[in-house]
Amino acid sequence: MARRPADSPALFDLPDAPNDALERRLRRAGLKRIAGVDEAGRGPLAGPVVAAAVILDPKRVPPGLDDSKKLDRPAREKLFEAIMATSVVAVAAGSVTRIDQTDIRQATLWAMRQAVASLAHDADHALIDGIDVPPGLCCRGEAVVKGDARSVSIAAASIVAKVTRDRMMIRAAGRFPAYGFDRHMGYGTPFHMEALASHGATPLHRSSFAPIRALLSSVAPAAIEVELDLLAAVPA
Known part of the structure; x- marks a missing residue:
């Protein structure tokens, strides 16, 4: 399916918090189950990219839903549990x-x-954060620019994706304690870059990303730890 971005307001026109206007429009058109879709982890140097799809119950929408990047960890964790219990x-x-x-x-x-x-x-329909509708989607799809700031369903998906990925990276920190994955979640912070310079790359590092590719080209293979068993929670 081709790209189909929804009409996007100027940034200064975005609401202070996401609402259900897009969902109500779709329900008026006869579409009952509306899935919000978002991801976490496109930018880090290590770890998976995680996507979540959430169909909210219109009668039990957890209060306080927002773009996961605007919430601190305790708020995300609390909303995650509420979303999982009602959606x-x-x-x-x-x-x-x-x-x-x-x-x-x-x-x-x-x-x-x-x-x-x-x-x-x-x-029945998916509201997808960003500018792309995934090809081969099993239902109708609509790309929504800045969707996590506009749609409660996408905001919920952003929270689920973020909390899930953070938990994976916290688990990764237990396997590779020198890298501090629980501190930066795989992003290229100064601490992370220093750990890479000192210890080399792990199997969780994305070798196709430029900083890791440059590191791998300059570090002897024997200095790079290779383990077959990474994270049971991350599918191949």
Whole structure:
């Protein structure tokens, strides 16, 4: 399916918090199950990209939903539990292997498509954060620019994706304690870059990303730890 961005207001016209205007428009058109879709982890140097799809119950929308980037960790965790208790949710992770074999955009679209397809109840329509509708989506799809600031469903998906990925990276910190994955979640912070310079790359690092590719070209293979068993929570 081709790109189909929804009409996007100017940034200064965006509401202070997401609302259900897009969902109500779709329900008036006879579409009952509206899935919000968002991702977390496109920019880090390590770890998977995680996508979530969430069908909210219109009668039990958790209060306080917002773009996950605007919320602190306790607020995200609390809303995550509320979303999981009241909504239909599915998550998919594009692994580091998939990212390196294709690219981050393709891995993200794959994860979004898998998340929607994995919902326990089929969605009638998907509201997808960004400018792309994943090809091969199992339902009608609509790209919504700045969707996590506009749609409560997309905001909910952003929270689920972020909390899920953070938990994966906290687990990764236990496997690779020298890298501080629980501090930066794989982003290229000064601490992370210093750890890479000192210890080399792990199997969780994205070798297709320029900083890691440059590191791998300058570090002897024997200095790079290779483990077959990475994270049980991250599908290949």
